[in-house]
Amino acid sequence: MSTALSDAQNLTGEDLPTLLITPPNRWIPLQLAELWEYRELLYFLVWRDIKVRYKQTALGAAWAVMQPLFMMLVFSLFFGRLARVPSDGMPYPVFTFCALIPWQLFANALTESSNSLIGNQNLITKVYFARLVIPIAAVLSGLVDFLIAFVILIGMMLFYGIVPGPAILALPGFILLAVLTALAVGLWLSALNVQYRDVRYTMNFLVQFWLFATPVAYPSSIVPESWRALYGLNPMAGVVEGFRWALLGKSSPPSAMLFVSVVVVFVLLVGGLYYFRRMEQEFADIV
Amino acid sequence: MSAIVCEGVSKKYAIGRRERYRALRDVIAEAAARPFRGSRKEKAELLWALKDVSFDVAEGKAVGIIGRNGAGKSTLLKILSRITKPTQGSVRVRGRVGSLLEVGTGFHPELTGRENIFLNGAIIGMRRAEIVRKFDEIVAFAEVEKFLDTPVKRYSSGMYVRLAFAVAAHLETEILVIDEVLAVGDVAFQRKCLGKMNDLSHSGRTVLFVSHNMQAVRSLCSEAIWLERGQIKATGSSSDVIERYLELATRNENLGDLNTVLEAMPSDPAFGMNYVSLEQDGETAATVLSGKPLDLVLGYTLRRDTAGFHICVRVFDVEGTMLLETIHNGHSEEPPVVEAGDYVSRVSFPAEFFAAHAFEVAILPSIAGQRDCWPRPLVIPFAVEASGKVNRAYPGYATPAKFAPLMNWRTERLSRVMSAKVSQ
Numbered sequence: 001m002s003t004a005l006s007d008a009q010n011l012t013g014e015d016l017p018t019l020l021i022t023p024p025n026r027w028i029p030l031q032l033a034e035l036w037e038y039r040e041l042l043y044f045l046v047w048r049d050i051k052v053r054y055k056q057t058a059l060g061a062a063w064a065v066m067q068p069l070f071m072m073l074v075f076s077l078f079f080g081r082l083a084r085v086p087s088d089g090m091p092y093p094v095f096t097f098c099a100l101i102p103w104q105l106f107a108n109a110l111t112e113s114s115n116s117l118i119g120n121q122n123l124i125t126k127v128y129f130a131r132l133v134i135p136i137a138a139v140l141s142g143l144v145d146f147l148i149a150f151v152i153l154i155g156m157m158l159f160y161g162i163v164p165g166p167a168i169l170a171l172p173g174f175i176l177l178a179v180l181t182a183l184a185v186g187l188w189l190s191a192l193n194v195q196y197r198d199v200r201y202t203m204n205f206l207v208q209f210w211l212f213a214t215p216v217a218y219p220s221s222i223v224p225e226s227w228r229a230l231y232g233l234n235p236m237a238g239v240v241e242g243f244r245w246a247l248l249g250k251s252s253p254p255s256a257m258l259f260v261s262v263v264v265v266f267v268l269l270v271g272g273l274y275y276f277r278r279m280e281q282e283f284a285d286i287v
Numbered sequence: 288m289s290a291i292v293c294e295g296v297s298k299k300y301a302i303g304r305r306e307r308y309r310a311l312r313d314v315i316a317e318a319a320a321r322p323f324r325g326s327r328k329e330k331a332e333l334l335w336a337l338k339d340v341s342f343d344v345a346e347g348k349a350v351g352i353i354g355r356n357g358a359g360k361s362t363l364l365k366i367l368s369r370i371t372k373p374t375q376g377s378v379r380v381r382g383r384v385g386s387l388l389e390v391g392t393g394f395h396p397e398l399t400g401r402e403n404i405f406l407n408g409a410i411i412g413m414r415r416a417e418i419v420r421k422f423d424e425i426v427a428f429a430e431v432e433k434f435l436d437t438p439v440k441r442y443s444s445g446m447y448v449r450l451a452f453a454v455a456a457h458l459e460t461e462i463l464v465i466d467e468v469l470a471v472g473d474v475a476f477q478r479k480c481l482g483k484m485n486d487l488s489h490s491g492r493t494v495l496f497v498s499h500n501m502q503a504v505r506s507l508c509s510e511a512i513w514l515e516r517g518q519i520k521a522t523g524s525s526s527d528v529i530e531r532y533l534e535l536a537t538r539n540e541n542l543g544d545l546n547t548v549l550e551a552m553p554s555d556p557a558f559g560m561n562y563v564s565l566e567q568d569g570e571t572a573a574t575v576l577s578g579k580p581l582d583l584v585l586g587y588t589l590r591r592d593t594a595g596f597h598i599c600v601r602v603f604d605v606e607g608t609m610l611l612e613t614i615h616n617g618h619s620e621e622p623p624v625v626e627a628g629d630y631v632s633r634v635s636f637p638a639e640f641f642a643a644h645a646f647e648v649a650i651l652p653s654i655a656g657q658r659d660c661w662p663r664p665l666v667i668p669f670a671v672e673a674s675g676k677v678n679r680a681y682p683g684y685a686t687p688a689k690f691a692p693l694m695n696w697r698t699e700r701l702s703r704v705m706s707a708k709v710s711q
Contacts, residue, residue: 016381016382016383017381018379019369019381019384020378020380021367021377021378021379022373023373023375023377040409040415041409041410043409044406047406048406051398051402052395052398055397122392122393123393123410125370126392127386127393127410127411127412128369128370129410196310198312202311281372282371282372284365284370284371285300
């Protein structure tokens with residue numbers, strides 16, 4: 001039954017976009033073009049997160065630095081000094097700090113993005129926009145903390161007299177890989193988190209476990225050569241070793257490991273995007 | 288040309304499950320236990336919030352959506368604004384849709400007024416350039432010029448909603464979907480909001496407007512859709528539909544539920560309630576019109592002569608504040624002895640008494656100095672819709688007051704005396 005409420009009339013005459021709203025599908029296209037439409041919203045959400053975090057300025061900036069700094073102290077003392085963990089011939093503090101920074105970027109981005117949908121449920125239930133904007137914004141807003149911590153790293157490198165070679169040009173690639181890894185896993189977890197609320201309690205465990213599975217406190221060179229490519233299944237292993245190679249000038253790039261890492265991230269990311277797109281159709285009903 | 292074509296839209300929700308979301312832990316535990324238990328699927332109760340709703344809205348029309356709470360109005364708006372997907376059916380929408388389901392979505396208390404204008408604007412779908420262009424207009428409309436750089440957590444609630452509405456009102460999409468955002472601010476600002484809404488609905492834009500305020504719907508919308516239990520009950524010109532709605536709304540279908548509730552009350556050796564009803568014009572009322580008196584009718588049996596028997600009736604607002612209390616034989620000179628027998632007690636709340644809000648009436652029979660006949664009172668919710676003379680001059684205004692009696696105002700014109708004084 002269709003009830004015509006009144007005579008049709010076209011006031012504007014221009015060509016308006018037509019949209020068809022239909023029941024949920026199992027497979028829906030990624031429509032990354034739509035994401036582009038919402039780039040300004042993405043910008044504002046990142047800006048909001050950063051602004052709010054640094055509103056009480058003194059502490060906001062300090063936290064970004066404190067966490068990796070204290071971890072470096074603890075690692076240097078227990079792993080470097082007492083347990084005499086090898087550090088590929090580098091001073092242990094800078095060796096571990098150089099890994100802690102991308103690690104922290106990843107760990108924060110992962111936690112933030114996993115909780116992002118729940119944290120923004122008031123938006124999800126009241127307004128339509130490309131939902132992908134939310135976990136992406138959560139990941140990107142962590143970059144400011146990263147940049148602040150990075151300044152400390154530069155200071156440490158100056159202190160130890162380490163001058164990076166041309167490999168530093170590859171650094172943005174590793175930062176991107178860290179961000180994409182966090183986003184890939186964050187997409188899965190954020191969507192799961194909407195449906196199963198105990199996902200957030202597993203986050204702490206996951207992040208801790210992942211930290212020790214990543215060569216942050218130790219070099220990947222203690223893993224036997226033949227297993228090293230397999231180690232790349234953990235994309236953060238590739239990122240961390242990449243950082244050391246790019247900044248501290250270790251002899252050879254971790255190519256085999258990196259290749260595996262990039263493939264893993266790509267698969268996780270594409271899978272995560274499809275999973276997220278499928279689940280987002282019901283976010284507003286269950287969040 | 289139609290701006291919105293809705294075809295057979297249905298939306299199903301699963302209710303009855305304890306929570307909407309589950310713990311992954313439980314899912315894993317269930318999966319692990321399944322081989323030992325055989326498949327025993329827990330069937331969630333299903334609720335059709337919308338069932339086979341079809342209509343179309345011509346471009347440039349303002350259409351009101353009316354109906355009781357739970358009739359599916361909000362679900363329909365959520366589907367039209369793409370927040371949720373229909374279970375069946377489809378909607379074809381021509382043009383950008385802006386949805387204002389609440390004002391101030393995404394406002395952050397730590398951010399300043401200026402910052403929130405940009406953030407909220409971006410969230411409801413405005414382009415940055417558009418916000419910049421309308422910024423001064425928004426600020427002027429909200430009357431918050433002096434506080435632009437103050438965090439909104441320091442705003443008074445009036446300033447907050449003014450700012451929130453101002454941003455929303457400047458959203459320029461071809462189609463606007465609005466849910467009760469009118470009722471904000473003080474009288475002066477509400478009139479301003481209504482004026483703005485009026486401009487919007489006569490600007491060639493398509494507007495869908497959900498409200499319980501019939502006067503506002505009548506003045507803003509030329510047409511209306513009446514939803515009842517997820518289905519369209521009537522469509523047509525807004526004044527016709529509203530008239531039919533108000534007429535039928537006074538007759539009740541709630542009675543059945545009420546009697547079930549009544550049966551569930553535990554029995555008492557001395558007292559038994561036979562029926563309870565809320566009536567207007569002698570008929571059971573689900574939606575109460577403020578312009579008519581409201582009677583609470585209690586039919587009960589007292590099985591023995593009881594000293595100190597009384598029935599206490601209390602009215603609460605939805606926040607749980609007790610607004611009034613009255614005892615059925617409270618004005619006797621001394622505690623009466625009520626003799627055994629069948630009784631009907633009526634208490635009448637006058638016309639022009641309740642304002643248009645939701646209320647609850649709680650009924651508790653007890654025996655003074657002994658016991659309450661029920662462990663907890665019988666609670667009947669009811670909603671009042673404005674239909675009387677009170678504030679009818681300001682149809683867009685919904686008073687925050689819970690009572691809106693027709694007060695005895697007398698105004699005399701003293702202009703001659705006044706002007707004489709001024710001219711001296």
